Amino acid sequence: MMLTKATEPKQGNKPKFDEGHVLMSLMYISELQPVGRITLMKKIELSEASMKTLLRRLKELSLISTDPVGGNILTNEGQKIVSCVKEHSLIRSVNLKSLGWNSVMLILRKGAEILEKIPVLTLRDEIIRLGAEKVLICIYNKDGKIEIPPKTEEMPLKNLIEEIKANCTKCDKGDLILFATPNDTHLAYLVLAYLLRGLKIC
Incomplete structure (x- = not known):
């Protein structure tokens, strides 16, 4: 499951966020896109470092893309997860x-x-x-x-x-x-x- 992949430890370091934060991020991006890191950080109540890591992982999993000016938006894959969550x-x-x-x-x-x-x-x-x-x-x-x-x-x-x-x-x-x-x-x-x-x- 993509939500679990986003929270897996890398190089022995476990991120300071969980699947709930990942799911919240996708839902807020869907609602507010394009949206910047600072806005998400305040909404989700994560530190700036953790938010940066979370967004980087979502990008690596091809769930979001980032425009340096506009902010973060969902990819088709990210939208599929959000649509599934809303449906269920x-x-x-x-x-x-x-x-x-x-x-x-x-x-x-x-x-x-x-x-x-x-x-x-x-x-x-x-x-x-x-x-x-x-x-x-x-x-x-x-x-x-x-x-x-x-x-x-x-x-x-x-x-x-x-x-x-x-x-x-x-x-x-x-x-x-x-x-x-x-x-x-x-x-x-x-x-x-x-x-x-x-x-x-x-």
């Missing part, structure tokens, strides 16, 4: 009042199938390892209902499920829905990169 996911901020969470919400299209490969508790632990404080994992099941695995007998979750449904106007059957705190864009993209790698897409 949606990220936004959500205040889950039932839980008192100011969270980031990530919808992964047809992503519920990842729970056939990774048990839900293992997935939750992995997302916490990536930097989340709290995680709620749901699926939009084949009957068009919100489900919070693992199922337990008569969980008192009516208000929470109604709230998730209200925030899920763009969900479809088979989608994986995640809420995580803190409400952090980088965390959301890091989790998304992990899930896309697990499903072998983009």
Whole structure:
């Protein structure tokens, strides 16, 4: 996967950025192109040295091209990744009042199938390892209902499920829905990169 290649150590040095930063960079370049390094550095909150390295790696992978005057733009290959990510996911901020969470919400299209490969508790632990404080994992099941695995007998979750449904106007059957705190864009993209790698897409 290209996102992983961009973060591989070179000459024994591991870069000070991760797949989340790589994905964020591509998304911001897509949105703002042509865009300069300083603007990206502020948006993504990386040091200038790390941003330089990241952009150099994206160029080496033929995902971006750089005009000395205009700035960075996506190549066709870079655009393919961005289009794939947009097709398969949606990220936004959500205040889950039932839980008192100011969270980031990530919808992964047809992503519920990842729970056939990774048990839900293992997935939750992995997302916490990536930097989340709290995680709620749901699926939009084949009957068009919100489900919070693992199922337990008569969980008192009516208000929470109604709230998730209200925030899920763009969900479809088979989608994986995640809420995580803190409400952090980088965390959301890091989790998304992990899930896309697990499903072998983009």
